[in-house]
Amino acid sequence: MDFNFTDEQTMLRDSIAKFVAAEYDFDKRKAILKSADGWSKKAWATFAELGLMAAPLPEEYGGLGGGPVDTLVIMEEFGKGLVVEPWLQTVVIGGGFLKHAGSEAQKQEHIAAIASGERIVAFAYAEPKGRYNLSDVSTTAKKDGAGYVINGHKAVVIGAPQADHLIVTARTAGGQRDAKGVSAFIVAKNAKGVTTRDYATIDGFRASEVYFENVSVGADALIGAADGALPLVEKVVDEAIAGLCAEAVGTFRLMHSLTLEYARQRKQFGVAIGSFQVLQHRMVDMFMATEQSISMAYMATLKLDESDTERAKAVSAAKVQIGKSGRFIGQAAVQIHGGMGVTEEMRVGHYFKRATMIDAQFGNVDHHVKKFTNLSMPQAA
Amino acid sequence: MNLEYSAEEIAFRDEVRAFIRDNYPAHLRDIESRDKMNREDFLAWHKILGKKGWSAPAWPVEYGGTGWTSTQRYIWGEENALAETTPLLPFGLSMVAPVIYTFGTPEQKAYYLPRILSGEDWWCQGYSEPGAGSDLAGLRTTAVRKGDKYIVNGQKTWTTLAQYADWGFFLCRTDPDAKKQEGISFILIDMKSPGVTVRPIIMLDGGHEVNDVYLDNVEVPVENLVGKENQGWTCAKFLLAHERSGIAGVARSKRGVERLKDLARAELADDGGPLIRDDDFRRKIAELEIDLSALEYTELRVLANEHAGKGPGVESSLLKVKGTEIQQRLTELAMEAVGNYTMPYFRSAGDGNDFAVGPDYAKMTAPSYFNMRKTSIFGGSNEIQRNIIAKMVLGL
Secondary structure, eight states: OOOOOOOHEEEEEEEEHHHHHSSSHHHHHHHHHHSSSOOOHHHHHHHHTTTTTTSSSSSGGOOOOOOOOHHHHHHHHHHHHHHSHHHHHIIIIHHHHHHHHOOOOHHIIIIIHHHHTTOOOEEEEEOOOTTTTOOOOOEEEEEETTTTEEEEEEEEEEETTTTTEEEEESSSSSOOOSSSSEEHHHHTTTTTTTEEEEEEOOOOOOEEEEEEEEEEEOOOESSSTTOOHHHHHHHHHHHHHHHHHHHHHHHHHHHHHHHHHHHHHHTTTTEEGOHHOOOOOOHHHHHHHHHHHHHHHHHHHHHHOHHHHHHHHHHHHHHHHHHHHHHHHHHHHHHGGGGGSSSSTSSSHHHHHHHHHHTTTTTTTTHHHHHHHHHHSSSOO | BBOOOHHHHHHHHHHHHHHHHHHGGGGTTTTTGGGGOHHHHHHHHHHHHHHHHSTTSOOOGTTTTTOOOHHHHHHHHHHHHHOOOOOOIIIIIIIIHHHEEEEEEEHHHHHHHHHHHHHHEEEEEOOOOBSSSSSSGGGOOEEEEEEEEEEEEEEEEOTTOOOOOOOOEEESSSOOOOOOOOEEEEEEEEEEEETTEEEEEEEETTTTEEEEEEEEEEEGGGGGGGTTTHHHHHHHHHHHHHHHHHOOOOHHHHHHHOOOHHHHHSSTTTTTGGGGOOHHHHHHHHHHHHHHHHHHHOOOOHHHHHHHOOOOOOOHHHHHHHHHHHHHHHHHHHHHHHHGGGGOOOSTTTTOOSSSOOOOTTTTHHHHHHEEEEEESSOOOOHHHHHHHHTTOOOO
């Protein structure tokens, strides 16, 4: 058992922290969010230069051969900087699908392009009525000669405005919620019949509603086995959740330290509000929730390569703990900041928004408690 | 970072598992959840481990520690919890002993430590007083030096299992004029000394677990002082940090979750199905299990730090708070799980209810619930732990 980061991982962390301090501070980030595209191509290029795209991808396709711990380090620092570029979607999800199940040709074509920063991928899985159920897929991909024709509507696809390729889940067989019959495809966003409505999310990301209208793709667009993609989707989503947990930890650390700082300097009744025991204990509870969350982010990350059941249990447990902690830490941070906490002027509120939205991504507390419960206490037992 | 055990660690696990299987007295397996324990029950496993040289894994090797790594100690804890062995009492092994080997004289180390290791001496803790609970430094028991003796007078309370104790470690005021924390000394007292009186305090579960200890002109040789006179507060704080580090009780709580699931399988919900399939109840178990997982990995991170040379620090306050919350929650859910049969008052065999009422697993559920409320109060209440974190970690 070992909880240490390697020197390379520490250097990676430092280089992102340096970047955030110099190029992605509060005002610069605000300007990025206000720009027409709402994200920074320059930052994206810097990420590629720093090797962040290549970090967790396989070496034979231009990656650096790292693993989930590299993702953890990167996402935690992104959380501290509230980075809105779609790195998770592109590298962890896009790269994840391709490295786990891509054909040789798909790997050659896409992984090297992701690693170099040329390719941006978004994951079109959620549907307007599918909520968090990964097998609830009504988008269809009908066999057409050697290829498929895709029809459907995908909801809140984070990073789709920036993306040049989409990974799409679609039903090739079975009923709307059947586990079997789900397939995954990689589709160029400029393919005929793909349209998007782009918008901003409340936490500063960009997303789209994506519509597929008779979109023809070749057989080479299929990732992994036809009808049998659900286990792959679950695995990649778990890897993404572990990344989100690390990102959440970054936001928690900042909310906690910003709150401490504020409580030390803000005076009421002639003294710093940090001298009040009722607020001290609240901040201690924030500290404990943060530490527990760090532990869970590590645990989920380190169990990603275990059996499907162990992995899913670990990830759901982490997502539950981090969802609850995010709610608590965020609300406490805003409360202790008082009126300033509910304005756009203070940094803390922006972390609160991101931490809150992380709970809504890939299944909230209720979703993952239920999932964990069924894995821990199987109904048949 | 990784979570894997090495081949040596797996071999170690197999070795300790086999040792426990071959040496742990069968009649004591899981006795805590079935019955009250007597003096011999408490000591049996300690004595077996003392002979094997495994009673104090956390001690430095030179004093009788095992030299195990933090991972090996973690494995040891896990295996004991799996086999439902009785936990070793902390008062000698993990409270007074670290103070003695850290602050004691060579003579004190040579005399006391082997007797603690073997289980020969039973120790109790003389810290709290009627007027000094969370505000421990407000203690008023005095030790006045007279020639080569201290004359000790005062009252200690909440002294756990003092009725069995051979020795006690006491905080006494040796300089009444000094500032609160600065006039205190750490003194070892033979519980058989004239002037020591132990009076039982009966807890909500009906058990005799704690006591008042009265000290009336008790004569104590000056060589029983540990560390320097008037510097006992250093020992006291050091001991409290050690006391807290074992307090998370992760491995035993993991076993506790499994037991709770067994209860929920045996009991029926209102719809006649197993309670474990009741949506509300299974969610409670799951959320507890998740909290426990967060505590487990936090403790592993703390252990890894300790192994890297940092002693138990303020993190132990966090482990204390979260660990005790979970232990309490476990007893709460067990009580809920058994429904009506949590009500009959079980004291001990032959003591009032000497015929069996309800399932065997039900009888200790309410007593355990009431008893375990102590955990968020003792060892520095959970509110005091928050004060410590606020001051030491957050710098408030």
